[in-house]
Amino acid sequence: MTAQLTRKQMRTVWAETVVESLDADPRLVVLTADISSWFFWEAKKEHPDRVVNLGIREQAMIDIAGGFALAGMRPMVHTYGPFLIERPFEQIKIGLGHQDVGAVLVSVGASYDDPSWGRTHQAPGDVALLDTLPGWTVHVPGHEDEVAPLLRQAIAGDGRVYVRLSERANSEAVPVSDGFTVLRRGSRGVVLAVGPVLDQVLAATETLDVTVLYTSTIRPFDHAGLRDAVAGARPDVVLVEPYLRGTSAFEVGEALADVPHRLRSFGTWRDREARVYGTAEEHDRLLGVDAESLAASIGDFIS
Template structure:
């Protein structure tokens, strides 16, 4: 008889960023009377203790994601700093109209913290996969979008936005780098300098990009956030105007911003990310990574072909 693994057991150990989120979020609620958290069932069990102590500031609306966004809008209007949390497909895609109207249109700030990445939850089907969340949110103005590549970076982002008043999105994932690269800088971080061009590694793909470019004389910029886009650092560190970007979500999401930064310079762009193709077999996250060419070997092959063909 096949052993049944509960939802809680499945994510008890592997989702390090989500674990850190629960701990840090609980601390923020305890230490700041303006911080409130609205949940849509997801991760609610990890906030039971703080919810018992602060029942008016940890609210679980159930699977009512549109209501969740409307609630954080009202809380922000009342002078609170609201956080909303669930899986990315339910946090960004399902209540997108509420985000557009209740937050952006009314010029109201809030923090959205997702889990699940593009396909961390691939075994649960297409409803739980959200490779287009960053692209979708990027159609709205004035969003700060953090893509932490390590639990410590996720914590740093959480503590930073708790002190703010704007619109912030923090995208948590089970995929992560072996150690943090970001210490709170407001710019992309130079991990390597080279002469053949630049690779922008976004969040948790950094380790694979570093390994894939071991034999390539390129600059690597690490992006723990992708909105606002750091055009200044890109231009300042530019050698040849050949730019590759590796994003752990929809391919091409940020290529227009690279083109805008280099609009006065003839340039080449290679965008690597999650393809538009619908995968009917749910598969594992690692299988999705390999299929979309985001494993180290595929990244290496594509980058070597791109940078070793300067005139193409």
């Protein structure tokens, strides 16, 4: 019997990649807020001035990242999504954006990876919130093998980058690219899957005559890729994102501004909260983004 390899979590791949990059890139500085700081205990011995755990001081952490960036360093900032994007949003807006300096923000927790922590550890509106600020690149890897190339690209640059890690992952990786990857061709519509919802989308559309697009980079949005896909299919677009429903709807509208089309969006609710615990898979069913629910909804939409 062949032994099955144990897959690493995205967060583990992130930490390993960052430790390697600390050795290779003297610009890189890592800022944590207790969360995941244990990954860097050994690296801190080698780079005491470039591995800093600030405790639960997230607003200060962002402004300190801005200071490092102004000094020519490349700050990477990490904690749970709500503590990284929502709590210090003013500092992101001013300390990074208004000062026009770059940083790499890396979150864990996604929208509801571990619901037992409750609403305080959930940030389904994080990408939508960053959409109110200019100049952000947003990566949403769907597999652990997509994490390292996205991170290395982000570390090597100077811009403002958000990497949204998840504890959930697709069964297979898709090669990282700047735009959409076509995984299936069809004629009755286009379904766009972002990051770790791809397995559900592929299962849901298995018997449907639709084109399936995938991306691990949702900002900037690949307008040309969507237009190319719609040109070969009926202009009905289904958007499945692992965060707030309709977050990229305005981008679809921009891409197809001169193309009459219909759009259906799936993701977390906008008009109410899921005030329950349970498992992430139970939240999928509640929100209608599990494979069975998506199959029924997408089938009704394209028919």
